Amino acid sequence: MLFRMLTKHLQKHSNTLAHIIQSYAQCKQLSNGKLLHAQLITSAYPSSTYLTNHLLSMYARCGQLGYAYKLFDEMPQRNLVSWTAMISGFSQNSEFSESIATFCEMCASGESPNQFAFSSVIQACSSLKSVQVGKQIHCLALKVGFSYELFVGSNLADMYSKCGSIFEACMVFEEMPSKDEVSWNSMIHGYVKNGYNQEALVAFKKMLTEDITIDQHLLCSTLCACGPFKAYNLGKSLHSFIIKLGFEQHISVINALTDMYCKLGDMDSGSRFLKINPKGTNIISYTSLIDGYVESDQIEKAFSIFIELKRQRIEPNEFTFSSLIKACANHATLEQGAQLHALVIKHNLDQDPFVSSIIVDMYGKCGLLDHxxxxxxxxxxPSEDFESS
Structure with a gap:
């Protein structure tokens, strides 16, 4: 009844209807959106590309790509917004191949993409690690003049770094006329993920000379570079800076600080966060501590952290088990290793290739070649059950 009254009084107010549809999309109120859509159909409300585009975006944002595509397919006339809504919708809902295919179809139709279409399809390439397709889209962005646009450039740099093409990522980043905290974080994070920790720290220091807002994401990426590069003094300075900015209570920052100190070999500082607030940490912090103790050959402390983890009812992950089984392999402690193997099976992690390879190594070092x-x-x-003897 409400929607019938609403449609009756707003037949000449498409902007108001569009605003209502947009609010449903933002709040992911799919049922209300579908009701309004149905009422528009049954009341013979005049169809328009403008309103249909808003409905497309609503369905895509609510994860209803089937509805969105059916609506898109039946549109008598599409415009750039229509195409972009579908490209973005597919990318946001992890239908990356469909996002790329729709982008190509749009270009074939003669429609020239905008920065939003470029950003979405580049994100799809990044998720699929399709660097060759990404390069072709980069060339098109250069041709139409969008490669230097902030969001497009940031996504291109991120795509190249995630595909391991750090040189291309750096080239794109350096050519961007303007950069924000997102683009700087993408570049610093890309350096770290590809093992270029010194370059990440140089980029961070350069960023400090720019008028860039420093957030917890930038700090976390930089902290991740300090540990492997053994930049202890910089790491301590960053920690002080984090306290001044009030970021020390953020769980992602606590994880990054714990991991940094553990990689620097400062286990006292690394374990401090767990001692202060055990419930304020998560599996990432616990795993960093376990790995740090294993690397410093403090096996008993590593297992004590594992016991504390279970006491806090925090589920271990594949990295937690890998570190502990690695310790058992290095010290040829079969009993503990076999117990961990049983827990790995219980947590359905026995098919993880990284965990499985360490289990193989552990049994080999313990002299049980048949196991x-x-x-x-x-x-x-994977279909066969593990037969223990």
């Missing part, structure tokens, strides 16, 4: 072979074969035969 090692069984674990190795299970990697390639």
């Amino acid at each position: 090692s072979l069984q674990a190795f074969e299970r990697i390639f035969k």
Whole structure:
């Protein structure tokens, strides 16, 4: 009844209807959006590309790509906004191949993409690690003059770094006429992920000379570079800076600080956050501590952290088990290793290739070659049950 009254009184107010549809999209109120859409159809409300585009965006944002595509397919006339809504919708809902295909279809139709279409399709390439397709889209962005646009440039740099093409990422980044905290973070994070920790720290220092807002994401990326590069003094300075900015209570920052100190070998500082507030940490912090103790050959402390993790009812992940099983392999402690293997199976992580390879190594170093072979074969035969002897 409400929607019938609403449609009746707003038949000449498409802007108001569009605003209502947009609010449903932002709040992901799919049922209300569908009701309004149905009422527009049954009341013979005049169809328009403008309103249909808003409905497309609503369905896509609510994860209803089937509805969105059906509406898109039936549109008598599409415009750039229509195409962009579908490209963005597919990308945001992890339908990356469809996003790329729709982008190509749009270009074939003669419609020239805007910065939003470029950004969405580049994100799809990044997620698929399709660097060759990404390069072609980069060339098109250069041709139509969007490659230096802030969001497009940031996504291009991010795409190249995620695909391991750090030189191309750096070239795109350096050519951008303006940069914000998102683009700087993408570049610094890209350096770290590709093992260029010194370059990440140089980029951070350069960023400090710019008028850039420093947020917790930038700080976390930089902290991740300090540990592997053994930049202890810079790491301590960043920690002081974090306290002054009031970011020390952010869980992502706590994780990054814990990991940095553990990689620097300062286990006292690394474990401080767990001692202060055990419930303010998560599996990432616990795993960093376990890995730090394993690397510093403090195996008993590593297992004590694992016990504390279980006491806090925090689920271990594949990295937690990998570090502990690695410790058992290095010290040939079969009993603990076998117990961990049983827990790995219980947590359905026995098919993880990284965990499985460490289990193979652990049994081999403990002299149980038949167990090692069984674990190795299970990697390639997931349907078979592991037979313990």
